[in-house]
Amino acid sequence: MLQTAIALVVFLFPLAYSPGPGNMFFAANGARFGFRSTVPANAGYHIATWVVTVAIGLGFIAALDKFPQLFVGLKIAGSLYVLWIAWKLFKSDTLEGKEEAKPATFVDGIVLLILNPKAYVIIALMFTQFLGTSETGTLVSVVLISTIFTFNNLVAFSIWALIGDKIAGYFRTPESAQKLNMMFGGILAAAAVWMLLS
Incomplete structure (x- = not known):
C-alpha cells in the first residue's frame, strides 16, 4: 500500500499545487485577512472533501452519471458563488477596517467544495x-x-494561503491594499469562469 500511496501523491501533485480555483480562493483570503483567518474555511473545505471523497469512492459518482443535469447545476452554482466572493473582495478598499469584508468561514469552505464539480x-x-x-x-x-x-x-x-499572506505584507498602505484586493478579486473571478467552462 505504501507504493500506491507514493504513486497517488505523485499523481495528485500537479493537480493539488497548481494555481487552480481552490488554491486561488485561499491565496486571496490569505492575502486579504492573513493565514490564520483561512483556517476555518480550510477545515470546512477539507472535512467536506474527505466525506465527499469517501462517498464517491463508495459509489456516489453513479448518481452524477444518472443525473448529468446535477453536475451542470453544481458547476453554475459554484461559479456564481466564487464570483460573489470575488466581487466582495474586489470592492474592498483596504486590508483592515472594512466591516462588510469578512474572512471565509467554515461553512464557506464546505460550500466551495460541494459546489465544485471539478473536484x-x-x-x-x-x-x-x-x-x-x-x-x-x-x-x-x-x-x-x-x-x-x-x-x-x-x-x-x-501553502497558497501562506503565500497570499506573505504577499500582503508588502501591501499595507491603503492604496496598495486596494490594488491587491482588486488583483485577487480579479483572479477569483477568473477562477469562477474557469470553473464554469472546465
Missing part, C-alpha cells in the same frame, strides 16, 4: 486509477485514498 471529476478519476478491483478491503482502500487525497489538498491550500 468530483478529479476524485472519480483518482479512484479509477488507484482503487483495486478486488472486493476485499475496498472500504479500507477508499478511506486510505480519501485521507491521502484530503491531506495532500490541505497542505497545498495552506
